[in-house]
């Protein structure tokens with residue numbers, strides 16, 4: 001059996017880098033529950049560090065709860081000891097070395113599990129809190145939760161105010177609440193011609209006619225939208241103004257104002273989705289600030305903290321709050337208060353600021369890595385986005401690239417899932433740089449892609 005060796009690309013204190021590498025390996029499945037870590041002396045020799053450094057690293061990984069030291073037999077990954085109760089999530093397929101860049105997730109960091117563990121412990125030790133958390137609560141969330149989430153969003157530079165804030169089960173839920181409250185089956189809604197697939201599915205489920213508006217390098221084409229409105233005003237326009245998903249293109253400031261003017265003229269609602277996080281300096285003026293009377297703003301903890309928390313927020317004009325509350329009650333009465341409590345405690349802690357600072361640094365570095373390796377290609381992305389959009393050079397087909405990469409265990413998306421209706425898909429790839437389990441894995445995937453771009457695979461039909 002080959003010995004597991006931590007990858008130490010990160011600058012900084014060695015023992016912490018080793019501990020962090022252990023945490024990442026456990027989270028990505030590279031180290032399995034019950035697996036034994038390498039003997040300390042052998043690992044120290046391989047890494048060219050002292051045994052003391054490895055001892056300290058293992059102790060740190062144990063303190064964070066990833067491993068367990070057994071006197072006389074070594075250090076083992078937690079989860080295989082059979083004493084901690086059944087792990088119902090462990091039935092997920094074990095990672096087989098596939099680098100999945102098809103889903104937009106935040107990069108793994110050990111602090112995520114450590115912070116969540118801490119807040120769950122805190123809650124578990126307070127029976128009164130636990131008791132309240134299993135009772136029915138107001139549909140829009142309790143005032144203290146709404147206040148805490150608004151405070152957090154303000155710290156992120158997002159539009160926020162506890163009064164209009166509704167706690168949701170994530171961004172997708174926010175979209176569904178908006179559609180359910182603002183539309184009736186058969187009505188027409190509008191989005192960029194390439195848009196977030198969750199909107200496309202939600203519109204289809206709600207029996208809405210979704211129409212795509214063309215885009216250019218300034219975002220949605222407002223002349224085309226005005227033409228469409230002149231024929232028949234849509235019920236609502238869905239936008240992701242800071243970065244279109246998948247292309248990354250932001251909506252220019254002038255067009256944000258034009259969109260608001262058109263909304264007022266033709267009396268449609270604006271659903272503004274800010275779920276794909278960007279640092280404040282890279283964002284434009286929220287449309288919610290330009291037109292709070294007709295904009296619903298959707299946010300989520302998914303891209304900053306973790307996707308599985310299923311906690312998000314929806315800001316809405318006062319006139320809609322009762323309708324949104326009714327929709328929420330009809331769907332699930334409320335968002336599980338236990339989860340909201342955990343998230344509120346997490347975002348109230350300095351740890352969440354540390355995690356955010358790390359996230360921004362990590363995303364910036366991943367974007368730099370991609371720019372370097374894909375230099376010369378017409379990529380489109382933001383400095384700290386999760387994603388990168390790569391229009392393929394003339395003559396190349398995205399289906400061929402998706403397949404060739406999949407054969408090399410690298411998963412990426414073509415433009416197809418983002419296309420509204422039967423609009424033609426551009427030949428391009430969306431890479432979620434943030435989803436790579438480590439910088440090394442990302443470098444490997446990008447190098448493979450660069451090699452394929454330099455010597456493109458033949459399309460199967462060209463070999464006929």
Ligand SMILES: Cc1ncc(COP(=O)(O)O)c(C=O)c1O
Pocket residue numbers: 104169170171172173196198240245273275276300301302307310311312
């Ligand atoms: C633009 C956009 N909106 C909404 C979502 C869904 O967010 P959540 O996971 O919080 O439901 C995503 C997820 O990728 C997204 O990219």
